[in-house]
Amino acid sequence: MIVPATMRAWVLDGPNELHLVEKPVPVPKRAEVLVRIDAVAICATDLEIIEMGTPALIEGGPPFHKNFTPGHEYMGTVAALGPGVDEYRVGERVTVEIHAGCGQCKRCRQGMYTSCHNYGLNYGNVDKGHRANGFTTDGGFAEYAINNINTLSQVPDDMSDEEATLVVTAGTSMYGLTEVGGLVAGESVVVTGPGPIGLLAVAVAKALGASPVILSGTRDARLDIGRKLGADRVVNINKESLVSVVKEMTGRGADYVIECAGTETAINEAAQMTNRGGKICLAAFPHEPVLADIGALVKNNIYVYGIRGEGKSATRRAMALMAAKRFDATLIHTHTFPLAELRTALDYARNRTDDAIKVVVKMHGSEMRSRKESTR
Amino acid sequence: MIVPATMRAWVLDGPNELHLVEKPVPVPKRAEVLVRIDAVAICATDLEIIEMGTPALIEGGPPFHKNFTPGHEYMGTVAALGPGVDEYRVGERVTVEIHAGCGQCKRCRQGMYTSCHNYGLNYGNVDKGHRANGFTTDGGFAEYAINNINTLSQVPDDMSDEEATLVVTAGTSMYGLTEVGGLVAGESVVVTGPGPIGLLAVAVAKALGASPVILSGTRDARLDIGRKLGADRVVNINKESLVSVVKEMTGRGADYVIECAGTETAINEAAQMTNRGGKICLAAFPHEPVLADIGALVKNNIYVYGIRGEGKSATRRAMALMAAKRFDATLIHTHTFPLAELRTALDYARNRTDDAIKVVVKMHGSEMRSRKESTR
Amino acid sequence: MIVPATMRAWVLDGPNELHLVEKPVPVPKRAEVLVRIDAVAICATDLEIIEMGTPALIEGGPPFHKNFTPGHEYMGTVAALGPGVDEYRVGERVTVEIHAGCGQCKRCRQGMYTSCHNYGLNYGNVDKGHRANGFTTDGGFAEYAINNINTLSQVPDDMSDEEATLVVTAGTSMYGLTEVGGLVAGESVVVTGPGPIGLLAVAVAKALGASPVILSGTRDARLDIGRKLGADRVVNINKESLVSVVKEMTGRGADYVIECAGTETAINEAAQMTNRGGKICLAAFPHEPVLADIGALVKNNIYVYGIRGEGKSATRRAMALMAAKRFDATLIHTHTFPLAELRTALDYARNRTDDAIKVVVKMHGSEMRSRKESTR
C-alpha cells in the first residue's frame, strides 16, 4: 500500500474551532502500525473534547492549539508496520480501541491500561508511551492514524466499515459488564439512558444471556431501538416509575445497573433499584456534583464501578459477539457523511438532528451524506 | 454448664427506652449454639438502633416494642449446643460476627451472606433462617444469645474478654480491605475517620503490609492511637489539607481509601485523592444525601465498595491476626461497665465521655465501672 | 396436587442390583420442596455409582443396601412445599442441580457449595444439611424427590421435559467455563471428549462467544453433533493430531481447554496445547494415576481446575441460555424409556446401544421406549 507523505486531517484550534488541514502522515514505531482510516463514528465525548478539552486536561498538553486531531471511534486498513511488527499485515482491515497504556506503571502492570498512571504524559519532551488516540494523541478525524498493535481488532470480511466503527462503543458496554462480574446469564440488568453505550449495553447483556434486561429513557424512538436490540422491557421515565417497574419485575431489585444517563436522578434511582449485594456501573457522569444518597450504597452492600472507556480488551470480546452476529449494532447507526463534512456531521450528532444516534464519517470514495434506511 | 431457664436482658421498648427484664433463655436449633455472653462492646450502630431502629427497618419487625434485645459485638462461652452440632463444645470461648445468612438466597449462595436477600425475614410466621443478631434477632445486651455456628470464632486462651469483643470491629475493617482486593502490601492506604473501624482499619492494613498508611481525623488523641496502631502519617484535617498530604506522599494519589467518617467532605476527598484505577471502601455513610462529585469516579476509573458489616468470614481473618498479636486492638478499648449499668455505658459511648472510644460491658462477676489504664 | 403416601422408586442393593420398590414419599422440611419427577436423564456417574458407589464413598453411608435411590439429572413439578417456603408454588415446573451445601462450613460460606466440607454427612444420626441427590441422598429414579429450594430452576413453558433434564449437564459445562474465567468471547477453547458434558461445553462456550471452539474425540457421529452445537473445528484424534491442529489454528495454543475425556493422553495433550497463562478445566478424570507432565504446567504458568459437578449456580446460567434458545441441547438426547424399563435404559447408556448419548426416563403417562427422530 502506497502511503503518501501528507494527509487531510481536521485539527482543533480553539474550543469548537476545527479546521481541515494538510498534515504529515505519521510514522509507526515499535509495536505500532499506521492505519488508513476508512470510517470514524462520532461519540458524545468527541463533542466535549472539541468544546472543552479532554476529561483529564493536562497542562500544556492537548487539545487546543496543538495541531491536535480528535476522533476515536475509527476503523480502517493497516497501511504500514512499525519495526518488528508481525502481528498484523498491510492491507488487513482493523478496528481500534482508544487506550494503549504505557506498559510500565502499576496499573498497566495489573492489566488496567485504561487507568494508566502515565495518562497523557506523551507530548513535549515526555513520552511514557501512553496513547489515548483522539484524547491525548492524534485521533481519527483524518486519513491516517498511528495505533499500538494491542489496540487493534481484526474486522471480518462481511462486516461493513460503519458497523466496525461501533466496536469501541460495544466494547465500552462490554467493559462495564465485565467489571460488574461478566457472568450475567439469567441475571437482571437495568440500563439507564438509551445513548449509544446504553443501547449496546442492552445488546451485549442480552447476548450474554441476561434476563430480564430493562432499558429506561425519555425518547420512545430510542427505546424502540433498545427493544430491537433485546430489551425485555423499556421504561419511558416520563410516563412510568422506573424503580417501581424494576421492583415489580425483579422482586428484590436489579442485580446490575449500567448507568448511562449521567443524571442525578438516574444515579439515585440506580442505588434505589439495585438489590442487596448488587452492582452499579457508571458509564456516564454529571459534570457537576449531585445530591447522592451514598448511604443506600453502604446499607445495601452495593459496589459502584466508574469506568473509563473500554478496558480489559473488552473491544475484542465485543467484536467476537458482533462477528458472530449476536446483535445488530448497526441499529444505532443513523447517518453517514464524507470527511469534508465533519462539521455538519458533528452538528447532527450534537443536536440529534433527524433523530441521529451514531453519525459516521467515511474517509474515501464519493459518499454523499445519507441516512441509513433500516432505522427510519 | 448449667443453663438457667431465664436470664437478665435489656429490651428496647420505644426509641431510647431500654429496660432490664427477665427473659427466657433461648434454645439453640440445628447449626446453632447458645452463647453465655461474657462481654459486649458498644458500637455506634447500637446507639442508632436504640434511637432510630435498624438501618433496614422492616415493617412489623424489630426493634421497637418487640421485646428486642440489641447489642452485637459480644463474646462469651458456649453454653449449649443445638441438635447435631459437633463443631464446638460446651465451655469453649468464642466471639461472634453479626450475620448468619439464610443460606438459600442467591447472595448467600455466592458467599455474600451479609447481603442476604432474606435479611430480616425471620420473625412472626416467616423464618428464612437469616439472623443479624442485635439488628433483626436478639443480640448481646443480655446474659445469653443464640448464634449460628458459622458466626463463631474461637478465642485464644491468652486473649482477654474485652479484646475478643473487638474482633467484629476488626473484621469489618478486614472485610473492607478484602473487598478492595486484599493484597495491600506496599500499597498506599488512606483511612478517613478515626472511629473504631477506622482505627482498626489502620491496624489491619499495616498488619497486611500496607505502606504508607495515612489516617485523618479531627481529634489528636484519636490520631495518636492511630499512630500507635501503625499509621505512618496522621492528618488533623482542621490543621492540614488531607488531599495535599496524600498527593505529596504518594505522587499520584492513594491506591485505596477506607472511608470511615461518613461526611460529605470525606467522601469527596476520597474521590479526589484516589489515584486512577484506585478503590474506595465506604464503611460509613451520611444519613442524608450529600453533594458528591460522581464524575471524578468515572473519569478516574475508581471503584467504590459500600460494605455492610463484616462479610466473607473476615472476622476469622481478623481474629487470626489478633491471635498472632499483629496489632493491639485493646488500644481502642477505654471503659468497662457492668451489665446493670448499660445505660451509663451507652451514654459514655454516645457522648464520648472521658474520651471514650470502645466501651465494653461485662456480664459476670462484680466488675466496677473502670477506665482502662493503658490508654490514659 | 395430591401427594400419595407411597411411590415407586428404584433402590440399589448391591453393586448393579437395582430393584423397583414401593417407598414412602418423603416430606419436605424447611427450605425444601417435594418434586414430582417427570423425567430423569442418565449420567455416566449414575452408572459408576450403581456399580461402585459414590466418588467419595462414606463408611456406613449410601449407596449399597441402604434403600438408596440413585439418579440426579431430573426435572418435574413442585408437589409440596416445606414449612415457610414461598419461593416456589405447587404446580410449577422445575429442574434441579445436584448439590445443596450444608450452608455452615467454610466452603459453603465462600459460595463453593459443591465443595461442602460436610459432603455426605447426612445420614444416620448426623445431619449437617448437605444433600447431593442421587449421590448421598435419595435421587431421581423414583416418582418423587426432596430438593432444597436453592437447587431448583424454573422451566419455561415451551421447554420439553426431556430438554429440562439436560440443564444439569449444561450447568456442569457452564461451571467449568465459569471457573476458568467466564469471559471467553473471542478466546480459543478446546473441548476434549464428546460426551454429554463435552458436547454441551461446546454449546455453552459458543453461546458465550468463544472462537474458535475445537472439539476432539474418536467417534465421527459425536463430533458431528458437536459441529451442530457450534464447534468451529472437530478433530478425530484417530485421524489427526489434536495438538497440531490447535497450534495451527491458534498460533500459540489454546486459551482454555475443557478436558472431558479423562484419559492420560487427553490430560497431557491439554498441557501441551494450552498457551502460556492459559487454563485447563478437568471435568473428567482417569480412575487410576496416570503419567502426567506436571512440569509443563509450571513452565507455562498454566492453572488447572478440577471441578465437581455444577457449582456457583451455573445451572441457572445454563438454563438462561437454554431458555433463550442459544443452543439446542436436545441434540444430545437420543432415547426415552418408561420408568419401569430403567434397567434397559441404563444398558443403553452403558453400552451406547444404538449410538445412545443421553437416555431419558419418563415417569408418567404411557410412553413407549423411543428413539428421538431428530438426531437419527
Next chain:
Amino acid sequence: MIVPATMRAWVLDGPNELHLVEKPVPVPKRAEVLVRIDAVAICATDLEIIEMGTPALIEGGPPFHKNFTPGHEYMGTVAALGPGVDEYRVGERVTVEIHAGCGQCKRCRQGMYTSCHNYGLNYGNVDKGHRANGFTTDGGFAEYAINNINTLSQVPDDMSDEEATLVVTAGTSMYGLTEVGGLVAGESVVVTGPGPIGLLAVAVAKALGASPVILSGTRDARLDIGRKLGADRVVNINKESLVSVVKEMTGRGADYVIECAGTETAINEAAQMTNRGGKICLAAFPHEPVLADIGALVKNNIYVYGIRGEGKSATRRAMALMAAKRFDATLIHTHTFPLAELRTALDYARNRTDDAIKVVVKMHGSEMRSRKESTR
C-alpha cells in the same frame, strides 16, 4: 556515577562452561535503567540454565555460545537512566524481578507478564520487548545489567545488599500465595520442600497471618530454619507421615499447599492432603512425567496453579513485608563469595557444601569468601 565502557561478566559457552570476560556495558533504552550490580544470589534455576539451557529453550536463542550472561537474583545501584526515565534516579539502590513482559500480547495486557506470549522473542532480528534477565536476556553474573523500570523495587537504607537479593525469591513465594487467593490469614498452609522458595513461602504465609503453617522436608537443619521463619509445625517426611500430620492438625486437610519439592510423592501428597475446594500451587516441578492421581483433583474440586517466577508485582509486596521486618529472610543466606569465585559459589550451591542454602556473590570491594555467622 561514572559508567565504564566495558565490564567484567561471566558468559556461558557450552553446558557448564562459564568464562569471565570483558564485555561492553549495555546502554539502557526507553523505560530502562542500567543497574550496577552489587550482589547476586544463586538460584537452583541458574544451575539448570548453566547445565541445560532455559526451561523454555528457544531455537537459535540463548543461552549457549551466545555470549550470554546468566544470573537473575541481583540487586544494585541505578547507574544510568534510559531516555525519559524519571521514575528512578542515579544512585538509588534497587532490587529486581526477572520478567519484563512485552506489554503488547494478550497476557501482558491482562497483567500476566510472566506468561508473556512473546517470551524469549528478543534476540536476532526480533525484539518484542520481552526480557527475562538471566533467562533470555543478559543477567546478573556481571558488573552491570539492563532492567526495565517495572522490574525494579527500591531497597531501604537499612537493608543489606545480601538481603535485597532475596526479594525475588520471596516474591516468587508471594506470587504463589497471591494466585491461590492471597487472603490466607487464619487458613492452613502446607509448604512442601524447604528450599529457598519453600522457606520463604513459610515466612510470607506466616506474615500474612496463615495458621497453622506446616513445612515438610527431609533435612532437619532446613526444617529448623523453617521453624525460625514461622512454621508452626515441621515434618521430616523420613520420620513422619506428612498427610497424617496435616489431616490430624487440620481435620479436613489443608486449605492451601505450596508445593516446592517437585517430586512425584510431594505432588500426590499435595492432592491427598488438600481439603475439598482447597488449592495447590506448584512452584517446583519434576523434570520427567510422574504418576499423578489426577482424579483426586476432580473429585475434591481442587485447583492447581503452576507458577512461573514472580508475577503480579509480587516482589514489591514481598519487599514491603521485608522492609517492615515481618520476617528475617537472611536466615536462608549462608555463604558469600566475590565475583571472581562464581564457579566456587555455584559449586557450593549445587552441592549444598557446608549446608549452603542461598549463596550470594558480591561484586565490589575486597570481600573474601565467608559463611554467614548467624545461621551456623
